[in-house]
Ligand SMILES: [Zn+2]
């Protein structure tokens with residue numbers, strides 16, 4: 001179960017077989033919406049937690065098919081200690 005059942009960016013409900021992305025803070029977005037958002041601002045739109053991923057480089061993520069046909073994408077944040 002997701003924390004939110006609609007995308008806070010475009011305000012549309014998650015449909016079957018759409019790509020949804022769950023962040024480490026458990027907030028969930030369309031993958032496309034989140035990528036666009038992260039170009040503007042590297043933080044979760046809801047809780048403002050900083051998101052340290054680079055969309056230019058590849059990042060680790062897991063894909064998981066949900067029971068209702070949605071594809072859940074979980075981004076594994078790679079924390080880079082030296083960048084601090
Ligand atoms: Zn969306």
Ligand SMILES: [Zn+2]
Nearest residue numbers: 025027044047
């Ligand atoms: Zn969040």
